[in-house]
Amino acid sequence: MSDQIKNGIPKAESEDSEKRLTCRHYLMPLIIILMVFGNVVLGTAETQYGYYAVQRQKNITSVVSASRQSLCEVNTSSIRFKQQQEVQSITANWNAYCHLAQSIPVLLMSLMVGSWGDKIGRRAALIVPTFGLFFKAAFFAIAIKLEWNIYTFIIAFFVDGLCGMWITLVAASYSFAADLTKYGKSRLFGIIMIEITLGMGVTIGSVSSGYVIKFLGFFYGSVLIVGITCFIAILILSLPESVQTTEKLTSISQIEYLKKSVSFYTKKGPLRYKYIILAVVFALNVTPAIGRINVQSLYVLNSPFCWNAVLIGLFGALRSFVQMIVGVGLSRLVYKCMSKRAMIILGSISAIAYYMVTAVAVNDVMIFIAPAVGLFGAYPITIIRAMLSQFTPKDKQGAMFGSLAAIDAVCSLIGSVASNVLYGATVSIYTGLIWLVFGGFHLAGLLLFGLLLYKEAAEKKNVEDNTTEDVKLVYVVKLKFTRWSIIMEKQGNLPPPPQYSHGGQQSTVVITSPAMLGPQFREVPVRTQCPACQADIMTSTRYETGTLTWISIGALCLFGCWLGCCLIPLCVNPCKDVVHSCPNCKQMVGKYNRM
Numbered sequence: 269m270s271d272q273i274k275n276g277i278p279k280a281e282s283e284d285s286e287k288r289l290t291c292r293h294y295l296m297p298l299i300i301i302l303m304v305f306g307n308v309v310l311g312t313a314e315t316q317y318g319y320y321a322v323q324r325q326k327n328i329t330s331v332v333s334a335s336r337q338s339l340c341e342v343n344t345s346s347i348r349f350k351q352q353q354e355v356q357s358i359t360a361n362w363n364a365y366c367h368l369a370q371s372i373p374v375l376l377m378s379l380m381v382g383s384w385g386d387k388i389g390r391r392a393a394l395i396v397p398t399f400g401l402f403f404k405a406a407f408f409a410i411a412i413k414l415e416w417n418i419y420t421f422i423i424a425f426f427v428d429g430l431c432g433m434w435i436t437l438v439a440a441s442y443s444f445a446a447d448l449t450k451y452g453k454s455r456l457f458g459i460i461m462i463e464i465t466l467g468m469g470v471t472i473g474s475v476s477s478g479y480v481i482k483f484l485g486f487f488y489g490s491v492l493i494v495g496i497t498c499f500i501a502i503l504i505l506s507l508p509e510s511v512q513t514t515e516k517l518t519s520i521s522q523i524e525y526l527k528k529s530v531s532f533y534t535k536k537g538p539l540r541y542k543y544i545i546l547a548v549v550f551a552l553n554v555t556p557a558i559g560r561i562n563v564q565s566l567y568v569l570n571s572p573f574c575w576n577a578v579l580i581g582l583f584g585a586l587r588s589f590v591q592m593i594v595g596v597g598l599s600r601l602v603y604k605c606m607s608k609r610a611m612i613i614l615g616s617i618s619a620i621a622y623y624m625v626t627a628v629a630v631n632d633v634m635i636f637i638a639p640a641v642g643l644f645g646a647y648p649i650t651i652i653r654a655m656l657s658q659f660t661p662k663d664k665q666g667a668m669f670g671s672l673a674a675i676d677a678v679c680s681l682i683g684s685v686a687s688n689v690l691y692g693a694t695v696s697i698y699t700g701l702i703w704l705v706f707g708g709f710h711l712a713g714l715l716l717f718g719l720l721l722y723k724e725a726a727e728k729k730n731v732e733d734n735t736t737e738d739v740k741l742v743y744v745v746k747l748k749f750t751r752w753s754i755i756m757e758k759q760g761n762l763p764p765p766p767q768y769s770h771g772g773q774q775s776t777v778v779i780t781s782p783a784m785l786g787p788q789f790r791e792v793p794v795r796t797q798c799p800a801c802q803a804d805i806m807t808s809t810r811y812e813t814g815t816l817t818w819i820s821i822g823a824l825c826l827f828g829c830w831l832g833c834c835l836i837p838l839c840v841n842p843c844k845d846v847v848h849s850c851p852n853c854k855q856m857v858g859k860y861n862r863m
Contacts, residue, residue, distance in 0.1 A: 289448065292508045297465045299394065299503050300441055304469025305476070306401050306493045306500075307434045310408065312477040312584070314366070314421070315565045316577055317408075317486045318359045321418045326355065353696050356566055360692035362418055364685045369422045370429035371681030377432040378439060378673035379529040389509045390447070393440035393666070398500050400431025405493035412487045432673070435680065438466070439666075439673035446657050446665040447510035456608075456654040460599055463650045467592025471585045478581025528667040529674065532660070538800075539659050545720045546652050551675050552713030553616070553648040556623065556706035558676075559683030563691050563702055570699060573632060583635065590639040591646050599647065605838040607812030607847070608651050609721060615647025616714040620707045627703035648713065658854055728859065789848050789858040800855040807848035807857050813838060814845030816862035 377396075407424035410416075441462050449458035480489045532543045568575040568583070575583070602611055622642025629635050653672065660668040687702060694701045787794040793807045820837035837843040846860040 290508060292506060293448070295503050295507050296441070296444055299500055299507065300437070300462070300465045301469040301472065302496055302500050302503075303398065303401070303437050304434065304466055305473040306405070306496050308470055308473025308584075309477045309480055309489065310401070310405055310493050311561065312474070312565065312577075312581065313481055313486055313489050314408070315359070315363060316481060316580075317412065318362050318418055318421075319355065319566075319569065320486075322355050322358050322362070326351065352570070356570055356695050357692040360563075360566060360688040360695070364688035364692075365419070366422055366425045367684035367688070368681065370425035370433060371677055371684065372429065373426065374429040374433050374435055374680065375674055375677040377430060378435050378677045379670050390440050390444045390666075391504055391507055391509055393436060393443070394504045394507075395501065397432045397434060397436045397440075398497055398504065400428040400433055402494060402497035402501075403431070404428040405490050405497065409487055409490035409494065412490060433680075435673045435676040438676065439669040441466075442653060442657070442669045442672075443666045444510050446662070446669070455657055456603075456651075457600065459654040459657060460596055460650060463596045463646065463653075464593055467588055467596060467646075470588035470592060474581050474584030474586075474588055476581070477584070478576075478578035481577045481581075528664065529671040532656075532664075532668060532671060541723065542659065542720065543656065545716060545723075546656060547671070547675060549612075549713045549717050549720075550649060550652045550672065551679055552709045552716070553619070553652075554676055554679040555683040556619075556687075556709045557646075557649065557683075558680050559687030560703075560706060561684075563687050566691060566695075567626075567699060567702075568635065570695070572630060573635065586636065587639040587642075591642055591644075595643045596646055596650055598643075599650065602644075602647075605813075607810075608655060609717075610813045611644075612648045612651050612717055613714065615644045615651070616710050616717070618642050619645035619648070619710045620714075623703045623707035623710070627700035627707070629700070648710075648717075728856075787858070789846070789860045791846050791860060794848065796857060798850040798853065798855065798857055801850060801853040803850070803852055805850050805852065805857075808851045810847050810849070811841045811844040812847055814862055816845075817843045 404424040404427065407427075408421070411420055411424075442459060445458040445462045446455060449455045480492065484492065533540065533547060564584070565580055567573075568580060599611065602614070606614070619642055622638050622645050625634060625638040625641050629638065653669075656668060656672070657665065687706075690705065691699075691702045787796045789807075791809070793809055795804070795806050797803070798805050817837045820843050821835070824836070843862070845862055847856060848858045848860070849856050
């Protein structure tokens with residue numbers, strides 16, 4: 269079993285039991301919702317306050333009304349329109365500087381805090397980002413009250429980044445779910461529940477942020493977040509610890525914590541290339557998801573939309589509800605119709621469509637249609653988290669999610685900074701260009717994921733090519749008294765040697781015959797040996813979309829069955845391939861292709 273862990277193969281499910289949940293465990297969803305709510309409200313307020321502060325700095329007072337309106341002019345030849353573009357550009361650059369100061373320290377801290385959680389528990393990994401949000405909200409309140417220069421806000425962003433910001437919270441939340449679930453479907457849907465909870469926090473925060481800014485203003489809105497963080501700290505202290513350990517943080521060097529988080533991608537093993545490719549695809553999906561947050565506000569504050577804070581908040585809530593609650597909530601049903609890999613492809617296509625619609629939008633209706641088009645856009649991020657968690661041993665879950673948090677940090681740096689800079693540079697040329705770039709990220713991720721599928725198919729073909737071959741069986745037969753004794757070098761699951769009753773001399777019998785080294789995979793489970801964990805198993809089977817499925821869909825579309833009928837093959841098992849996997853380590857053992 270130790271060899272399994274060294275090679276990156278999870279322990280058998282029998283060794284990984286689910287822990288019994290108590291009422292205190294259900295404090296975790298409340299902690300996540302409140303923490304995400306605080307980050308969303310403060311994040312929305314910071315962009316709009318920067319917009320308002322730049323207007324005030326430029327003495328553009330005609331439309332400044334307690335920060336509740338935006339400067340918006342549709343006439344492109346007017347002075348007000350030119351002022352509007354200047355304010356947009358300055359605010360975007362200020363956003364870039366702030367997120368640059370935030371993203372650099374969070375890269376290191378996300379790696380450290382994730383591994384800390386494996387040693388000293390998950391509560392410590394939750395307290396650190398809570399303090400960061402507390403400091404940031406308190407600094408904002410003081411700076412807004414005293415009307416400090418907006419560039420002093422960089423200090424608050426830096427401290428929040430030093431505490432890991434929301435990225436560390438997400439990593440700790442997924443690790444907490446992994447501690448309480450088993451490998452397989454239980455782990456997948458544990459990750460999905462965390463994702464839905466995050467979506468609820470984003471939705472509530474997006475709905476509330478506009479009203480918080482409208483009725484409380486920027487100062488009292490920041491004070492509200494300070495109070496929420498104090499309440500979160502109390503909840504964290506009441507949360508049961510999911511990691512039972514007596515080790516201290518200083519029991520190993522901090523360098524070792526860093527090595528644990530990066531070992532998945534540097535240490536040689538059978539799963540290394542999957543870790544690397546999935547991590548890059550994950551990054552290509554996360555970058556636009558983070559980069560769009562600030563740009564979205566600036567985009568709809570500009571003409572021809574000219575939205576206010578309330579409308580921005582309502583749209584953010586709608587987008588989060590559709591993609592992170594409805595879309596992710598449907599994943600269990602979608603998983604019955606297709607494999608995890610097919611879900612990643614579906615999600616990538618949906619995300620590309622979302623950005624294309626947003627890029628060409630010319631009115632409010634098109635902006636509000638975009639989230640429906642991107643219903644499945646969150647699938648790649650969610651499914652990749654679940655797949656990597658299933659590849660990882662239980663005692664390294666925190667390190668693995670910490671490595672993903674570090675990728676989140678890098679994407680936050682690239683997404684937030686680069687998107688603001690690019691938007692500021694291109695807003696006067698074509699405001700939708702940034703959305704086309706975001707769609708390009710998802711397209712690149714989809715192509716790279718295709719490379720992973722190609723490598724997996726090549727591996728599978730090599731296994732199938734080696735299952736049946738002509739093997740020369742050499743039986744050395746020696747006479748002992750009046751009976752033969754058989755000596756054989758057995759290779760794989762070869763047939764037993766022939767039995768002889770012969771008196772006389774020693775002889776060697778050479779037989780050339782086709783030897784089956786593996787079973788014939790069909791629709792029913794078969795007994796075989798797992799090539800990963802070397803256990804004798806009865807395979808578990810599941811259905812996934814294959815060539816016959818897509819041909820059937822294409823045929824139905826060809827005959828005009830567009831309104832849902834063309835999707836019937838996705839729900840019919842006889843149209844799907846059958847995947848055989850090991851019930852212990854969850855590795856694929858074989859596959860029955862319909863075509």
